[in-house]
Amino acid sequence: MSLETLAATIATRKGADPETSWTAKLLSKGPEKCAEKFGEEAVEAIIEAVKGDRARLTSEAADVLYHLLVMLAARDVTLADVVAELDRREGTSGIAEKAGR
Numbered sequence: 198m199s200l201e202t203l204a205a206t207i208a209t210r211k212g213a214d215p216e217t218s219w220t221a222k223l224l225s226k227g228p229e230k231c232a233e234k235f236g237e238e239a240v241e242a243i244i245e246a247v248k249g250d251r252a253r254l255t256s257e258a259a260d261v262l263y264h265l266l267v268m269l270a271a272r273d274v275t276l277a278d279v280v281a282e283l284d285r286r287e288g289t290s291g292i293a294e295k296a297g298r
Contacts, residue, residue, distance in 0.1 A: 228271035
């Protein structure tokens with residue numbers, strides 16, 4: 198599954214029944230709850246990265262990507278918006294980009 202496919206699936210679940218869709222259930226709780234869940238998953242990925250368990254890190258990273266896309270959808274930010282920002286930054290040193298903020 199590509200990130201584009203996952204993002205499209207999440208977008209279609211915005212209006213779904215929260216009783217039948219985990220994504221719809223998260224989105225129905227609002228952007229703040231979606232952000233909280235993303236943060237929890239990010240911390241779990243960090244823990245697995247520190248432990249060095251490749252399989253668990255892979256699983257947690259998938260959760261992070263999913264919850265990032267849900268959080269973005271909750272604020273009507275699309276994956277295309279994020280990709281456009283990455284494209285804008287292409288060819289710019291990370292140090293220079295950060296200094297320009």
